Amino acid sequence: MNFQQSKLWHERAKDVIIGGVNSPSRSFKAVGGGSPVTMNRAEGAYLYDVDGNRYIDYLAAYGPIIAGHAQPHIVEQVHKAMADGSLLGTPTPFETIFAERLQMAIPELERIRFVNSGTEAMMSVIRVARAYTGRSKILKFAGCYHGHADLVLVAAGSGPSSLGVPDSAGVPASIADEVVTIPYNDISALEAAFAMRPQEFACILIEPVVGNFGIVTPEPGFLEAVRRIATTYETLLVYDEVITAFRFRFGAVKCNAVQPDLMALGKIIGGGLPIGAYGGKRAIMEQVSPLGPAYQAGTLAGNPASIHAGMACLDILEEPGTYEKLEHQAKMLENGIHASATEFSIPHTINRYGGAFTLFFGDQPVRSYQDAVNTDGNLFAAFFHNMLQRHVCLAPSKYEAWFTTIAHSDEDIANTLSAVRESMRELHRLI
Numbered sequence: 001m002n003f004q005q006s007k008l009w010h011e012r013a014k015d016v017i018i019g020g021v022n023s024p025s026r027s028f029k030a031v032g033g034g035s036p037v038t039m040n041r042a043e044g045a046y047l048y049d050v051d052g053n054r055y056i057d058y059l060a061a062y063g064p065i066i067a068g069h070a071q072p073h074i075v076e077q078v079h080k081a082m083a084d085g086s087l088l089g090t091p092t093p094f095e096t097i098f099a100e101r102l103q104m105a106i107p108e109l110e111r112i113r114f115v116n117s118g119t120e121a122m123m124s125v126i127r128v129a130r131a132y133t134g135r136s137k138i139l140k141f142a143g144c145y146h147g148h149a150d151l152v153l154v155a156a157g158s159g160p161s162s163l164g165v166p167d168s169a170g171v172p173a174s175i176a177d178e179v180v181t182i183p184y185n186d187i188s189a190l191e192a193a194f195a196m197r198p199q200e201f202a203c204i205l206i207e208p209v210v211g212n213f214g215i216v217t218p219e220p221g222f223l224e225a226v227r228r229i230a231t232t233y234e235t236l237l238v239y240d241e242v243i244t245a246f247r248f249r250f251g252a253v254k255c256n257a258v259q260p261d262l263m264a265l266g267k268i269i270g271g272g273l274p275i276g277a278y279g280g281k282r283a284i285m286e287q288v289s290p291l292g293p294a295y296q297a298g299t300l301a302g303n304p305a306s307i308h309a310g311m312a313c314l315d316i317l318e319e320p321g322t323y324e325k326l327e328h329q330a331k332m333l334e335n336g337i338h339a340s341a342t343e344f345s346i347p348h349t350i351n352r353y354g355g356a357f358t359l360f361f362g363d364q365p366v367r368s369y370q371d372a373v374n375t376d377g378n379l380f381a382a383f384f385h386n387m388l389q390r391h392v393c394l395a396p397s398k399y400e401a402w403f404t405t406i407a408h409s410d411e412d413i414a415n416t417l418s419a420v421r422e423s424m425r426e427l428h429r430l431i
C-alpha cells in the first residue's frame with residue numbers, strides 16, 4: 001500500500017502546524033510513530049487518503065459521525081443554513097427549536113446552553129457546579145477524559161487520599177490540588193474520598209459509560225452508589241455524555257434509573273460540526289449569566305450551521321431501527337473478531353456497548369483505567385497497522401473505540417472481518 005503522498009503532506013504540515021496535527025490523538029505516537037495517514041475526503045462509511053486509498057472507517061472522527069460521512073440530509077441543511085447567514089450574533093429560532101428537541105429526548109435538561117466543544121461544555125458545567133455549591137474541589141475517575149481544560153487534565157492519583165498530579169505541563173499544581181481522582185467502578189474508593197472531605201466537593205464528574213479508556217460500562221450498582229453519595233454529601237452529579245448521548249439510544253445513556261444534576265453533550269449533536277452543550281436542573285442552571293453570577297459566553301455559540309447539522313443528524317437517528325442496526329453491526333464485528341482472535345490464539349477482551357466497542361489485547365476483564373493500561377499496546381499497534389494495510393481505519397490508540405455508523409453495510413462488515421482474520425494471523429507470528 002502506498003502512503004507516499006501522506007508522508008509528504010505530514011512533512012509539509014510539520015513545518016507549519018505544530019506536530020503536524022491539530023489534535024495529538026491524530027498522530028501515530030501511540031502506535032509506534034511515523035506519519036499519520038492524511039485523508040482528503042470522506043463519504044458514507046469510507047475515508048479516502050491523498051494517495052487514493054479507500055478505508056472502511058470505524059474512527060467516526062472520534063464519535064461525532066454516526067449517520068455516515070457527507071450524509072446528504074445533513075449537507076443540504078448546512079448549505080441552507082449558510083445561505084441564510086453563517087452567524088447572526090443574535091438569538092435565532094433554530095437554537096430554541098433544537099434545544100426543545102434535545103429536551104424532549106433528554107428531559108433532565110430543564111435548561112440548556114450551547115457552546116462550541118465538549119471541552120467548553122465541561123469547563124462551563126464545572127463553573128456552574130462550583131457557583132451553585134460554593135465549593136471548589138471536584139472528583140473524577142482515572143482515565144475518564146473531560147476535555148483539555150486545566151482542571152480536568154488530571155487523571156493520576158492512586159486511591160482516595162491522593163490529590164491530583166497534572167498530566168500536562170502548564171497546569172499549575174494549585175489547580176491539580178482541586179481534583180481528586182479515584183478508579184472507575186470502585187465504590188469503596190468513592191466512599192473513602194467523601195469520608196475524608198465531606199464538604200469539599202462541588203461535583204462528581206463521570207462518563208456514565210466510559211469511552212476514553214476503551215468502552216467500559218458501569219458495574220451493576222455503581223452509578224446508583226455514585227448518585228447516593230452525591231446526594232448524601234450535597235455534591236452535584238455531572239454526567240459527561242459528550243461521547244455517549246445519542247450514540248446508544250435516542251437521548252442520553254439510560255443504563256439505569258440514575259438522574260444526574262447536570263450534563264454535558266457534544267460530538268453527535270453537532271452532526272460533524274463544532275458544538276457542545278450543557279444543561280440540567282433549572283435551579284442550578286439559573287446560576288449562569290445573564291440570570292446568575294456564573295459567567296459563560298461564546299461568539300460562535302448556537303451558530304446556525306452547527307445547529308442545523310445537529311438537527312439533521314437527529315432527524316436521521318430518529319428513524320425506526322437505527323440503533324438496532326448500529327448494535328447489530330457492532331455485534332457481528334464483536335463475534336467475528338472474537339472468532340479470529342481465538343483461532344490464532346491471540347489473548348483478547350472485547351468490551352461492547354450498543355454500537356461501540358473496544359478490542360483489548362489481553363485476557364483479563366477491563367473495568368478500570370489500570371486494567372486498560374495493563375493490556376498489550378505493542379500487539380494493538382501491530383494490529384492497527386495490519387488493519388490499515390487492509391483498508392480499515394481504526395483510532396490509533398489502544399484506549400479508543402470502534403464506532404459503527406448507519407452507513408456501514410453488511411458487505412463492509414464482512415470485508416472488515418476478512419481483514420481482521422488476516423491481521424490476527426499476522427499477529428500470531430509475533431507472539
Ligand SMILES: Cc1ncc(COP(=O)(O)O)c(C=O)c1O
Nearest residue numbers: 117118119145146147240242243
Ligand atoms: C467524554 C468526553 N468529554 C469531553 C470531551 C472533549 O470534547 P471536545 O474534543 O469536543 O472538546 C471528549 C472528547 O473526546 C470526551 O470524549
